[in-house]
Amino acid sequence: MNAIMRDPAQSVVYQIYIKSFCDSNGDGIGDLPGITSKLDYLAYLGVDYLWITPFFPSPQRDNGYDVADYCAVDPVYGTMADFDELVAEARSRGIGIMLDMVLCHTSDQHEWFQRALAGEERFRRYYILRDGHGSIGPGDPGEPPTNWQCAFGGSAWQWEPRLGKWYLHLHDVSQPDLDWTNPEVREEMAKVVSFWRERGVAGFRFDVINLISKPEVFEDDTEGLGRRMFSDGPHVHEYLKELVERSGIDGMMTVGELAATDLENCVRYTNPAEHELGQVFSFHHLKVDYAGGDKWALAEPDIARLREIFASWQEGMQAGGGHNALFWCNHDQPRAITRFGGRGQVGKPGGSWDHVGKMLAVCTHLMQGVPYVFEGEELGQTNAGFASIDDVRDVESLNNYRILVEKGASEDEALEVIRERSRDNGRTPMQWTAGPAAGFTTGEPWIGVPENHELINVEAEQGRAGSMLEFYRGLIQMRHTLDVVSRGRVGFVEACESAPRAIVYERWLEGDAAAAARAAGQPVRLLVACSFDAEPCRVKPVRADGGVVALDGAEVLVDTYADDAVRVGEDSLELRPHEAVVLSLA
Ligand code: GLC
Ligand code: CA
Numbered sequence: 077m078n079a080i081m082r083d084p085a086q087s088v089v090y091q092i093y094i095k096s097f098c099d100s101n102g103d104g105i106g107d108l109p110g111i112t113s114k115l116d117y118l119a120y121l122g123v124d125y126l127w128i129t130p131f132f133p134s135p136q137r138d139n140g141y142d143v144a145d146y147c148a149v150d151p152v153y154g155t156m157a158d159f160d161e162l163v164a165e166a167r168s169r170g171i172g173i174m175l176d177m178v179l180c181h182t183s184d185q186h187e188w189f190q191r192a193l194a195g196e197e198r199f200r201r202y203y204i205l206r207d208g209h210g211s212i213g214p215g216d217p218g219e220p221p222t223n224w225q226c227a228f229g230g231s232a233w234q235w236e237p238r239l240g241k242w243y244l245h246l247h248d249v250s251q252p253d254l255d256w257t258n259p260e261v262r263e264e265m266a267k268v269v270s271f272w273r274e275r276g277v278a279g280f281r282f283d284v285i286n287l288i289s290k291p292e293v294f295e296d297d298t299e300g301l302g303r304r305m306f307s308d309g310p311h312v313h314e315y316l317k318e319l320v321e322r323s324g325i326d327g328m329m330t331v332g333e334l335a336a337t338d339l340e341n342c343v344r345y346t347n348p349a350e351h352e353l354g355q356v357f358s359f360h361h362l363k364v365d366y367a368g369g370d371k372w373a374l375a376e377p378d379i380a381r382l383r384e385i386f387a388s389w390q391e392g393m394q395a396g397g398g399h400n401a402l403f404w405c406n407h408d409q410p411r412a413i414t415r416f417g418g419r420g421q422v423g424k425p426g427g428s429w430d431h432v433g434k435m436l437a438v439c440t441h442l443m444q445g446v447p448y449v450f451e452g453e454e455l456g457q458t459n460a461g462f463a464s465i466d467d468v469r470d471v472e473s474l475n476n477y478r479i480l481v482e483k484g485a486s487e488d489e490a491l492e493v494i495r496e497r498s499r500d501n502g503r504t505p506m507q508w509t510a511g512p513a514a515g516f517t518t519g520e521p522w523i524g525v526p527e528n529h530e531l532i533n534v535e536a537e538q539g540r541a542g543s544m545l546e547f548y549r550g551l552i553q554m555r556h557t558l559d560v561v562s563r564g565r566v567g568f569v570e571a572c573e574s575a576p577r578a579i580v581y582e583r584w585l586e587g588d589a590a591a592a593a594r595a596a597g598q599p600v601r602l603l604v605a606c607s608f609d610a611e612p613c614r615v616k617p618v619r620a621d622g623g624v625v626a627l628d629g630a631e632v633l634v635d636t637y638a639d640d641a642v643r644v645g646e647d648s649l650e651l652r653p654h655e656a657v658v659l660s661l662a
Pocket of ligand 2 (some may be wrong): 099100101102103104105106107152
């Protein structure tokens with residue numbers, strides 16, 4: 077079955093946030109038949125795999141990342157028959173389905189947690205239960221066992237009288253963490269993954285998978301909120317290898333979502349010799365606009381830092397034989413086009429919105445790794461512009477709004493932060509048409525639709541030369557067809573002092589691969605130059621060894637301005653505001 081899927085190295089993955097993609101029955105919530113009805117669109121776009129966010133039975137406290145049953149379909153999203161149909165219909169178009177496995181925690185409504193609450197010893201051992209700090213005996217909670225904070229704000233521990241213990245929840249209080257030191261838990265999880273593999277899925281995304289191994293000793297984090305105590309824990313590689321082996325998914329399309337990780341661990345997660353994961357999502361590049369590292373404190377993006385992060389992760393993963401997932405957007409992030417400056421002339425071809433969106437796309441799609449496109453990104457969807465906290469649905473945003481106000485921010489100040497940072501910016505409906513609810517539903521959408529859907533939508537962009545959608549389609553095509561893009565080496569170059577906000581790198585083929593590409597009339601060496609500057613700049617690329625990159629004879633393969641007016645000199649290149657250029661070097 078996998079044989080018909082494209083090699084991951086040449087593939088592009090499309091992420092579907094099921095709740096917001098397409099609603100087939102008018103209840104305002106996207107669903108599986110909705111996805112099936114849009115497969116022709118996805119095939120037109122050219123993507124090879126679809127990662128679908130969780131559609132398993134769930135109380136939806138964290139929109140499905142709180143799983144109550146791993147091997148069933150929540151009725152709100154459809155039936156198992158709908159799922160099978162989606163898999164078959166996708167496969168017939170050469171598209172593989174990837175499922176989202178949330179194996180670090182369950183919902184508190186999961187049968188295991190319910191049975192733990194009822195006192196069954198076997199299931200108490202599935203979770204991480206501890207006595208309180210300073211507790212004087214059974215029934216006395218004392219204080220939380222450690223000072224660790226959960227990802228959505230507040231303590232990571234909850235006192236539960238029915239357990240007579242505190243339980244650990246690194247996310248919402250309704251998401252108790254599983255105890256992976258328990259072999260039964262590891263066995264259950266391997267069975268879950270096997271279940272879906274046998275049902276015909278082509279790959280998996282593993283949610284916060286580097287948080288499954290907790291430290292041997294639970295103690296206070298004296299430097300921070302606890303993250304460094306439980307990320308990439310002592311047995312994480314061992315547990316992953318075991319999971320991959322037992323569930324029979326080695327070599328399938330897999331990607332791990334990794335919280336607060338580092339390069340060394342990511343090389344291990346993704347070097348094929350380790351038999352762990354295909355690629356990893358790391359998030360360092362999406363924190364360059366956190367003031368002092370705090371997500372809830374606004375700052376302008378630091379482009380010098382962004383460049384450093386891309387350079388060290390691209391070159392570092394290459395050196396270690398690891399593989400990056402390439403992305404700007406997902407359901408946990410505000411829309412990159414707004415974040416990096418697409419605030420002007422929204423939806424208009426030729427405006428800064430158009431330039432920023434295309435430049436961002438070039439920046440990641442030409443890198444080494446597997447590009448991920450998040451629904452609506454290919455249209456240039458923007459942040460939602462929430463006017464009131466009542467328009468926000470996400471548990472993380474609502475918690476942090478409250479925390480900001482408690483810390484003394486006015487309601488307007490808190491709303492301003494939420495407006496920029498809320499995960500709901502990525503969760504507004506896919507914009508299919510200029511019509512009511514953007515064509516997402518015939519009913520009342522579960523979350524509001526941005527007004528700009530009148531300009532930014534599939535109907536307006538599909539088949540229109542120069543649209544964001546057609547531009548993405550071209551980049552996806554390049555990865556399918558050009559070896560230098562899918563397999564080339566990568567090296568970052570200095571852009572020079574007059575272009576402090578440019579990110580510039582080379583891709584190239586060597587040896588036989590270079591000869592084969594040359595014989596096929598394909599480019600062998602590319603220079604990719606992306607300007608994050610709202611002013612023009614001049615790039616004079618210099619390699620790490622001091623060598624100047626010769627540009628004479630270079631051919632323009634991609635220019636986001638698309639007007640044949642790129643100015644390339646012998647050793648320098650002029651970039652207009654937010655312009656990106658891909659040159660094939662002689
Ligand atoms: C991941 C998911 C996010 C979810 C969290 C807890 O980060 O992407 O949406 O809230 O894990 O499962
Ligand atoms: Ca529906």
